[in-house]
Amino acid sequence: MTTPPPNDLSDLQPEIGPAARRRLRVEIAIVLALSLGASAVYALVAFVHDLVDLVVASTPISDQTASINPSLSTQEAFDLVYQLLAFAFGLAPVALALYLLWPPGLSPFARFGLDRRRPRFDLGVGLLLVPIIGIPGIGVFLLGRLLGITVDLSTNGLGAYWWSIPVLILSALRAALVEEVIVVGYLFTRLREFGWRTWAIIVASALLRGSYHLYQGVGAFVGNAAMGVLFGWVYTKWGRTMPLVITHFILDVVSFVGYPLLRMWFPALLS
Template identity: 55%
Template structure:
């Protein structure tokens, strides 16, 4: 985790190292997914106490930020760019000992076709049951209606939605899987506890969508965390997550309303 000590330097106190790593984890999460989890919990409480049942409430992803198209585009690109800063921070911290962080967590392009194939397979395994779980959650009244895109129609709408999907994938898979699991491993957490922490974090920042997406994302988190534990590669997870979000975002923006209603997502 650190480079060699200078001659005669005392060995670092392990408790101090652990405290520093713990503080680092809280800072990284507080700037990224942990902050999202807190807001998601507050949002769920607000929805549960608002009066109408969850099934009659709506949440919107990728909203338009201005009625002026090019100003909206500017805001969208700025939001995507700044949202990736915690990814850069996590990679920077993981490379503190001089080792490449992208190689450490398998975010490199060493096996592009294999990563693509595994990622698309994971997307199918997660995506199809996930849609069914969403529909079931809507029927049971424990999931809000999720509008996956509310961008105004423009030439840049689909490219921006694809970039948003990639941004979500990089942020969640690098921070919630690669970074968090590596750091908890450094802290000598047990394997079940590491997987549970990663999965519960993933579920927690989806709570604003209701209980169904929470449980669905916890299951997804267990699958992704276990894959990472076995293979130590986050790139297939980024591919899978990007594919899932592209289908959700672009599909919602382009499919006819009748199709969306038939799928139970409108």
């Protein structure tokens, strides 16, 4: 597998003045408020709620549950409709980020390295990152459960419908696109315009990634922040989000579809 040059569209940003900086601050705040910034705030509140339950009600964090992919209706047909609507509208922040960074006459997907110019490279790096992130991630989760700092997870709250697995796969795709396009592609591009150093951007992005997973507990924060550091380094080296999307998508499909099976087969290990 040959190493391609960095994304040739990553340095299109001109120097910006004070007025442009103010506009960009507002823009970044709006994009994050419509997406993962809001998720981070809700996750922080949920984490504080868990701590309050621990102190007031003596409910250990490990006995509390975080639900991912819950059912949205008790009626199967409407549940499917709501799930598909959540997928479609959930991609709106991705479309906004791509639009805001759309170079005149060029593809916004190319700017983020989210195109098909290097399919073998993207697939190779994406698959390589899966065990590098997935195996330690499982270890961090199990350690967090053992130490009582990570909540129990319900990754599939859907009924046993014919469409449940396809919807879970779409949910994994949405999460991969939203997180990698906004937390990596968009945020890295904008923070470069402010003159931030590379590792400052990587750390800020990683902390944001960890923060919106706080609802799962401290272990999830640490594990996802570490993942963010690695993803940030990969992006700064090659300038492509496609390998990150591939890795994230595979990991989430395994989590959403495979985790309930593991809980059924190994209840003592994951309890």
